[in-house]
Amino acid sequence: MNQALTIENLVKVYQSGKTALKGINLSIAEGDFFALLGPNGAGKSTLIGIVSSLVTKTSGSVRVFGHSIDDDVLKAKQLIGIVPQEFNFNIFNKTIDVVVTQAGYYGVPYRQAKEQAEDCLQQLGLWEKRNDVVRALSGGMKRRLMIARSLVHKPKLLILDEPTAGVDIELRRSLWVYLEKLNEQGLTILLTTHYLEEVEILCKNVAIIDNGEILVEKSVHSLLGDLTGETLILDVDSILPEAPKLEHFSCRLISPDSLEVDLQEHQTVNDLFQTLDAAGIRILSLRNKFNRLEELFIRLTGHTVEDTP
Amino acid sequence: MINWVALKTIVRKECVRIFRIWPQTLLPPAITMSLYFVIFGHVIGSRIGLVEGYNYIQFIAPGLVMMTVILNAYANVSASFFSAKFTHSVQELMVAPVSEWTILLGYTLGGVIRGLVVGAVVMVVASFFTHVPIQHFFSMLVILLISAWLFSLAGFFNALFANTFDDISIIPNFVLTPLTYLGGVFYSIQALPPAWQVVAHFNPILYLMNGFRYGMLGVADVSPWIGLSISIGASIFFAVLCYVLLKRGKGLRT
Numbered sequence: 039m040n041q042a043l044t045i046e047n048l049v050k051v052y053q054s055g056k057t058a059l060k061g062i063n064l065s066i067a068e069g070d071f072f073a074l075l076g077p078n079g080a081g082k083s084t085l086i087g088i089v090s091s092l093v094t095k096t097s098g099s100v101r102v103f104g105h106s107i108d109d110d111v112l113k114a115k116q117l118i119g120i121v122p123q124e125f126n127f128n129i130f131n132k133t134i135d136v137v138v139t140q141a142g143y144y145g146v147p148y149r150q151a152k153e154q155a156e157d158c159l160q161q162l163g164l165w166e167k168r169n170d171v172v173r174a175l176s177g178g179m180k181r182r183l184m185i186a187r188s189l190v191h192k193p194k195l196l197i198l199d200e201p202t203a204g205v206d207i208e209l210r211r212s213l214w215v216y217l218e219k220l221n222e223q224g225l226t227i228l229l230t231t232h233y234l235e236e237v238e239i240l241c242k243n244v245a246i247i248d249n250g251e252i253l254v255e256k257s258v259h260s261l262l263g264d265l266t267g268e269t270l271i272l273d274v275d276s277i278l279p280e281a282p283k284l285e286h287f288s289c290r291l292i293s294p295d296s297l298e299v300d301l302q303e304h305q306t307v308n309d310l311f312q313t314l315d316a317a318g319i320r321i322l323s324l325r326n327k328f329n330r331l332e333e334l335f336i337r338l339t340g341h342t343v344e345d346t347p
Numbered sequence: 348m349i350n351w352v353a354l355k356t357i358v359r360k361e362c363v364r365i366f367r368i369w370p371q372t373l374l375p376p377a378i379t380m381s382l383y384f385v386i387f388g389h390v391i392g393s394r395i396g397l398v399e400g401y402n403y404i405q406f407i408a409p410g411l412v413m414m415t416v417i418l419n420a421y422a423n424v425s426a427s428f429f430s431a432k433f434t435h436s437v438q439e440l441m442v443a444p445v446s447e448w449t450i451l452l453g454y455t456l457g458g459v460i461r462g463l464v465v466g467a468v469v470m471v472v473a474s475f476f477t478h479v480p481i482q483h484f485f486s487m488l489v490i491l492l493i494s495a496w497l498f499s500l501a502g503f504f505n506a507l508f509a510n511t512f513d514d515i516s517i518i519p520n521f522v523l524t525p526l527t528y529l530g531g532v533f534y535s536i537q538a539l540p541p542a543w544q545v546v547a548h549f550n551p552i553l554y555l556m557n558g559f560r561y562g563m564l565g566v567a568d569v570s571p572w573i574g575l576s577i578s579i580g581a582s583i584f585f586a587v588l589c590y591v592l593l594k595r596g597k598g599l600r601t
Contacts, residue, residue, distance in 0.1 A: 052601065053601075087601070090441075090442045091441055091442060091600075092438055092441055092442065092600060092601075093600060093601050094596055094600045094601070111444075112348075112350075112444040112446065113444070115442060115443060115444040116444045118442070120442050122438065124435065126434065126435035126436055126438045126439065127434070127436055128430070128431070128434055128436040129434065130367075135360075135363075139356055139360055139439070140439055140443070142352055142353060142355070142356025142359075143353045143356055143357075143439065143440055143443035143444075143445050144353075144443050144444060145350055145352045145353060145444065146352065147352055148352075148355070148356075148359075187439075
């Protein structure tokens, strides 16, 4: 399979002396939906900045579908669509002009750019707002506009830097559906996010970055397989005076009608249900105490994704 | 390498901006120059008599046109490019496959267009006050175009280094405007004492102003060829300088 993005020994030392990336190696296959996870200051945005030519690397190499950003930067850029973390529009421009202008920068002739812009704005539910100036759009609309702008030239690799940060749940879920559809159509996606749930639902592969180093790079499925256990919260249909004694399971009462149970790697939810059934306890609902990926993340990095070192 | 579609896109964007904010870009020069023509041309000029064979109002017209072109070309590029930096919308260009020459040419063509449009506005205003002769149309056009491009490049250079909006107003207010006034807009340097005539020759705008005056009136204090050579040489210098700085990401990349 072709590699959409190949990064080798990437180092970035800022003028302040801070080393943001310490020899990163990363490879993303064509068609992948890849997550880059890390706490604030881990180096995610620096890495994305280098790939998209907003940050100058100190050393190392980056190739986009085989095109080096050193020797063939214009071809490499042509293949990338980028959704940055911060809004970076001219807020006095009309919504449609933002997208049409961006297409023009990518060499799409004006008439064709207008057609492609219409298509993108329609898909992202912004067509009705096409003649509004950007500053009049809501935060969620601006976020969608950034995605429309990044797709207007039909890139092969879409890079999203925390695209759902600060977005309400409804919009976040609609963006997930849209991104999944794009990935199914063959678009390679590199995503950074603070929402680990997002990674678990959307992504095929993941790399965890911390302090400028990749700690782990593997499939999301395989990473979740590394979990040695999980903690479940169970709501029960009766009032319990104390935590029941369950064979093979560690169980705690967190309120009269809810329990917390540790499930080891070799145990299944079925095993737990059978044990609870035998104890005469009926379950109304069940949920994970922690996001499973978050547990792994904390274990690997020593802090949460929201932490700033 | 020039990406022609991207170049057209940048120029179109700049033109839309110029005409969208016409009360800031086109109207002020028209009003200011009308006042110049009324006060300096009619009220004071009527007492001065002929200068190098022309009415005073005719004599100052080329200088006022050139002053407007220089200041507007500079202001357009410095304000537009710095605003793009300030709002980070310049990143739209930086992530796209647009070469440094395309960016530089696109923005400076925007400056040239604004310079020419406001220059034309001033010419129209001047024609309400006096007959505006044009002796050497081609020379006038060439010197006007090159001067507009030169000061567009200078504006771009300023914007690359600017960190605040104050940084793009310092040069026009404290360098360009004084040099323009002292470059012979309102007088022939023959009227200056000999020592000041020598000093005046160190002002590069004097040559541009006189080159343009030669195109319009057929008279000049210095050879128009010197003005042309200076503007071409300085334009090449600034173009290469801006290209190198842009390539290095000066003020744009971390």
